[in-house]
Amino acid sequence: xxxxxxxxxxxxxxxxxxxxxxxxxxxxxxxxxxxxxxxxxxxxxxxxxxxxxxxxxxxxxxxxxxxxxxxxxxxxxxxxxxxxxxxxxxxxxxxxxxxxxxxxxxxxxxxxxxxxxxxxxxxxxxxxxxxxxxxxxxxxxxxxxxxxxxxxxxxxxxxxxxxxxxxxxxxxxxxxxxxxxx
Amino acid sequence: xxxxxxxxxxxxxxxxxxxxxxxxxxxxxxxxxxxxxxxxxxxxxxxxxxxxxxxxxxxxxxxxxxxxxxxxxxxxxxxxxxxxxxxxxxxxxxxxxxxxxxxxxx
Numbered sequence: 001x002x003x004x005x006x007x008x009x010x011x012x013x014x015x016x017x018x019x020x021x022x023x024x025x026x027x028x029x030x031x032x033x034x035x036x037x038x039x040x041x042x043x044x045x046x047x048x049x050x051x052x053x054x055x056x057x058x059x060x061x062x063x064x065x066x067x068x069x070x071x072x073x074x075x076x077x078x079x080x081x082x083x084x085x086x087x088x089x090x091x092x093x094x095x096x097x098x099x100x101x102x103x104x105x106x107x108x109x110x111x112x113x114x115x116x117x118x119x120x121x122x123x124x125x126x127x128x129x130x131x132x133x134x135x136x137x138x139x140x141x142x143x144x145x146x147x148x149x150x151x152x153x154x155x156x157x158x159x160x161x162x163x164x165x166x167x168x169x170x171x172x173x174x175x176x177x178x179x180x181x182x
Numbered sequence: 183x184x185x186x187x188x189x190x191x192x193x194x195x196x197x198x199x200x201x202x203x204x205x206x207x208x209x210x211x212x213x214x215x216x217x218x219x220x221x222x223x224x225x226x227x228x229x230x231x232x233x234x235x236x237x238x239x240x241x242x243x244x245x246x247x248x249x250x251x252x253x254x255x256x257x258x259x260x261x262x263x264x265x266x267x268x269x270x271x272x273x274x275x276x277x278x279x280x281x282x283x284x285x286x287x288x
Contacts, residue, residue, distance in 0.1 A: 068216055068219070068220075071219065071223075072215060072216070072219045075219060075222070080222070080223060083223065084223065091225060094220070094225070095229055097216070099213050099216075100216070100220070100226075100229075103217075103226070103230065104229055104230060104233040105233070107229075107230040107231075107233035107234045107237065108233040108234065108236050108237035108240075109237060110234055110237065111233065111234035111235060111236060111237025111238035111239075111240075111241070112237035112238065112240055112241040113237075113241075114234075114237075114238055114241075115237070115238045115240075115241025115242055115244075115245065115269065115273060116241050116245075118270055118273045118274070119241070119245045119273050119276075119277060122273065122274050122277035122278075123277050125277075126277050126278060
């Protein structure tokens with residue numbers, strides 16, 4: 001408008017012009033992008049990328065990032081099965097990527113929480129059953145004195161609901177027979 | 183175009199807002215891409231299931247140790263190789279059992 005003009009400048013790298021330098025290892029950090037330099041990349045291109053990355057002397061974190069990047073860019077050109085086969089040996093390394101580790105730590109925590117919950121739940125259940133058995137035995141002993149071993153054994157293997165029902169009936173019963181315990 | 187009134191020349195000043203790609207935003211987007219990729223490959227779900235099982239096994243071991251003290255290596259090995267259902271069953275039995283023998287492991 002009225003001669004007003006904005007000008008933007010961007011620096012660009014024409015990757016394909018450096019393909020040979022990437023292949024030779026001079027720019028090995030760009031190896032994950034090698035497939036983009038070829039019109040029809042082949043599995044060999046991916047294998048070359050992988051080889052270049054694994055040969056790089058970089059921290060493990062960087063190597064893992066480059067590997068996952070190579071696989072991700074490769075997905076644009078290759079089938080899942082091809083990548084699966086090519087990166088089979090690297091899967092454990094990809095698992096070590098720090099944020100992947102965080103995701104897995106969360107799953108680990110969830111597994112531990114389930115175990116803890118189940119343990120507590122069973123503990124509460126067992127506690128409730130134990131208390132109901134003790135209550136039933138106390139009430140029976142108070143009313144009928146010493147109990148036959150078979151009656152004690154029966155109560156000690158009963159669940160909480162059965163014991164609670166028994167405890168309700170003890171007050172009205174005149175004998176153990178009436179409670180169907182003998 | 184700015185909402186400020188035109189200057190004396192009658193032109194409105196132009197304000198260009200640059201939205202910088204911050205390191206945090208770049209990281210978040212990168213992680214999202216990796217997550218999508220690993221999920222599509224079926225690897226992430228598999229790893230998560232393995233990690234979940236690890237957590238469950240770890241807690242099973244902890245409950246057993248708390249209840250019975252030091253565990254025989256065979257039992258530790260049994261738990262470390264157990265599947266999720268086996269762990270759940272072990273926890274259930276461990277709470278009831280008075281001793282390791284009562285667990286009746288095959």
